[in-house]
Amino acid sequence: MVETIAYLGPQGTFTHEATQLLFSNKNSELVPYPTIPDVLTAVDQGVSDLAVVPVETAVGGSVNLTIDWLIHHVDVPIIGEVIYPISQCLLVHPQHANRPLQDFVRIYSHPQAIAQCQEKIDEICPQAEIIYTESTAQGATILQSNPEDLALAIGTKRAGETRNLVIKEEDIQDHQNNFTRFIAIGHKWVDFQEEQKSVKHKTSLQVTLPSDYPGALFQVLATFSWRKINLSHIESRPTKTGLGNYFFIIDAELSHEHVLMRGALAEIKALGCNVRVLGSYPSFQVNELQSLKK
Amino acid sequence: MVETIAYLGPQGTFTHEATQLLFSNKNSELVPYPTIPDVLTAVDQGVSDLAVVPVETAVGGSVNLTIDWLIHHVDVPIIGEVIYPISQCLLVHPQHANRPLQDFVRIYSHPQAIAQCQEKIDEICPQAEIIYTESTAQGATILQSNPEDLALAIGTKRAGETRNLVIKEEDIQDHQNNFTRFIAIGHKWVDFQEEQKSVKHKTSLQVTLPSDYPGALFQVLATFSWRKINLSHIESRPTKTGLGNYFFIIDAELSHEHVLMRGALAEIKALGCNVRVLGSYPSFQVNELQSLKK
Numbered sequence: 001m002v003e004t005i006a007y008l009g010p011q012g013t014f015t016h017e018a019t020q021l022l023f024s025n026k027n028s029e030l031v032p033y034p035t036i037p038d039v040l041t042a043v044d045q046g047v048s049d050l051a052v053v054p055v056e057t058a059v060g061g062s063v064n065l066t067i068d069w070l071i072h073h074v075d076v077p078i079i080g081e082v083i084y085p086i087s088q089c090l091l092v093h094p095q096h097a098n099r100p101l102q103d104f105v106r107i108y109s110h111p112q113a114i115a116q117c118q119e120k121i122d123e124i125c126p127q128a129e130i131i132y133t134e135s136t137a138q139g140a141t142i143l144q145s146n147p148e149d150l151a152l153a154i155g156t157k158r159a160g161e162t163r164n165l166v167i168k169e170e171d172i173q174d175h176q177n178n179f180t181r182f183i184a185i186g187h188k189w190v191d192f193q194e195e196q197k198s199v200k201h202k203t204s205l206q207v208t209l210p211s212d213y214p215g216a217l218f219q220v221l222a223t224f225s226w227r228k229i230n231l232s233h234i235e236s237r238p239t240k241t242g243l244g245n246y247f248f249i250i251d252a253e254l255s256h257e258h259v260l261m262r263g264a265l266a267e268i269k270a271l272g273c274n275v276r277v278l279g280s281y282p283s284f285q286v287n288e289l290q291s292l293k294k
Numbered sequence: 295m296v297e298t299i300a301y302l303g304p305q306g307t308f309t310h311e312a313t314q315l316l317f318s319n320k321n322s323e324l325v326p327y328p329t330i331p332d333v334l335t336a337v338d339q340g341v342s343d344l345a346v347v348p349v350e351t352a353v354g355g356s357v358n359l360t361i362d363w364l365i366h367h368v369d370v371p372i373i374g375e376v377i378y379p380i381s382q383c384l385l386v387h388p389q390h391a392n393r394p395l396q397d398f399v400r401i402y403s404h405p406q407a408i409a410q411c412q413e414k415i416d417e418i419c420p421q422a423e424i425i426y427t428e429s430t431a432q433g434a435t436i437l438q439s440n441p442e443d444l445a446l447a448i449g450t451k452r453a454g455e456t457r458n459l460v461i462k463e464e465d466i467q468d469h470q471n472n473f474t475r476f477i478a479i480g481h482k483w484v485d486f487q488e489e490q491k492s493v494k495h496k497t498s499l500q501v502t503l504p505s506d507y508p509g510a511l512f513q514v515l516a517t518f519s520w521r522k523i524n525l526s527h528i529e530s531r532p533t534k535t536g537l538g539n540y541f542f543i544i545d546a547e548l549s550h551e552h553v554l555m556r557g558a559l560a561e562i563k564a565l566g567c568n569v570r571v572l573g574s575y576p577s578f579q580v581n582e583l584q585s586l587k588k
Contacts, residue, residue: 061358061532083537177536217528218512218519225512232538234511235530238355242471243377244526 003028003190006039006048012137012159018084018182019052021286022192034134036065037073043185044074050186051076056233057086057180059116066183067237070278071206071247078204078279080184080192084286088117088136088178090124090168091153091160093143097168099150101125108139109154117154119174128152140165185279192282202232203256203280205265207248208239210272217248223267224252227260249278256280297322297484300333300342306431306453312378312476313346315580316486328428330359331367337479338368344480345370350527351380351474353410360477361531364572365500365541372498372573374478374486378580382411382430382472384418384462385447385454387437391462393444395419402433403448411448413468422446434459479573486576496526497550497574499559501542502533504566511542517561518546521554543572550574 008015009032033039043051133139136155144163209216230253236246302309303326327333337345427433430449437447438457503510524547530540
């Protein structure tokens with residue numbers, strides 16, 4: 001059976017790369033959507049079987065739009081995670097491949113990519129005007145279709161190659177340890193690729209603390225700490241009902257079916273917290289881009 | 295002596311209102327800057343004495359740009375906080391004051407204001423195209439200078455009044471409990487307004503946990519919990535050195551000079567955490583817009 005997998009497009013984004021990596025051995029049709037809400041709504045409404053979106057970047061932190069939509073608008077579990085190294089490339093139209101970088105007047109890219117390469121930009125072409133695009137791939141497309149424009153773009157190697165642009169330089173991000181977390185959501189379980197079987201298992205929780213109970217967060221963390229359950233991520237997001245009212249999003253490194261996790265969840269509820277399991281899923285870390293097939 | 299106070303402009307933004315509220319009894323010159331980094335840099339470089347920026351909204355959560363700049367780029371303490379009710383108003387050019395709302399084809403406003411009024415927009419003019427502006431005040435300015443444009447703007451009452459626009463409706467935000475937190479930073483202490491003396495005192499901390507010490511956050515919260523020091527806010531922000539490395543930003547409701555806080559901070563450091571005090575300051579909550587003087 002052919003699955004359809006929605007992802008944050010257009011083609012050639014890092015989400016596209018992560019989606020191919022997660023599902024490359026499947027008989028799948030990958031369908032790009034223009035925004036994160038569109039991607040998540042596609043699977044929520046059954047238009048797609050699965051969806052892949054970014055959830056955290058090393059420089060920008062959490063992708064709040066993804067988390068807020070998972071909390072407030074869709075009810076589809078997280079079924080997998082991939083932690084993927086982002087290699088930003090400097091792209092140029094072949095007509096200008098040999099020009100010195102100080103000649104360029106514009107740089108197109110997504111705000112996150114610009115933020116990841118800020119020091120490099122200041123070093124190599126501080127004179128250039130920054131033009132924000134909706135995706136790194138869109139910046140590459142603009143470059144391709146405007147050969148007279150003295151512009152650069154920052155994006156994936158693949159975005160450059162598929163548009164016949166010249167990869168002027170690879171790995172131009174300021175920090176080499178530049179990973180992004182992507183999550184897959186869906187109503188059905190899937191088997192991920194064989195070679196990715198050595199993984200952690202995570203459970204993502206949305207915890208609402210009882211109001212007027214100072215120290216409730218401390219009690220919640222105590223239930224994990226006593227059991228030596230490691231928390232890889234904790235953050236607060238607004239409930240939107242008033243300033244100072246938060247959900248806590250907690251990623252615990254254990255399956256929700258493990259006896260220790262079942263005990264922790266039961267106790268947190270007994271403390272008066274509302275607990276929603278956003279998903280319990282395998283997490284893959286990709287350390288080498290070479291492991292990307294195709 | 296005249297103080298100069300930088301704020302996130304242009305004139306007529308909510309930050310402008312909050313700045314006037316905090317410093318209305320001072321002999322101050324208020325200077326608008328176009329971006330949050332510009333405001334914070336002005337005081338960091340000594341161009342301004344003080345600066346006021348938003349730090350958290352009820353719907354969007356933390357203003358990451360403010361927090362990341364306080365962590366990474368400026369070294370100026372927080373000296374005060376005001377929690378201020380945001381009343382979004384529907385603004386219209388007087389030429390179109392009596393038109394039905396379904397006639398309008400565009401709505402101008404800042405993305406945060408649009409997010410705060412999303413249900414209202416869907417109800418009263420779902421057909422309108424949303425055009426994001428850099429500030430709510432900029433949207434009002436566009437409306438004022440284009441009388442032929444069949445457009446609305448969402449912004450402050452004052453932004454409408456000062457531009458001779460019609461206030462079609464007040465308090466159009468989806469949640470009435472719509473407060474925003476603003477902080478003032480500066481190298482010198484100031485006396486705030488007399489009538490605002492009934493306040494909480496807060497201390498904001500940037501805590502870096504020791505690496506490879508599972509449960510460190512739990513230990514940090516324990517040092518506050520045992521002393522019954524209430525934490526009004528806790529969040530994680532990326533260190534930007536790699537995925538999974540975070541600073542924790544913690545707001546504790548006690549002065550940094552209190553014996554309990556001194557004990558807590560000493561113990562957190564002894565646990566191996568790096569602790570930076572971002573400021574220890576009075577926090578004012580404004581419940582009625584009527585208390586806003588001119």
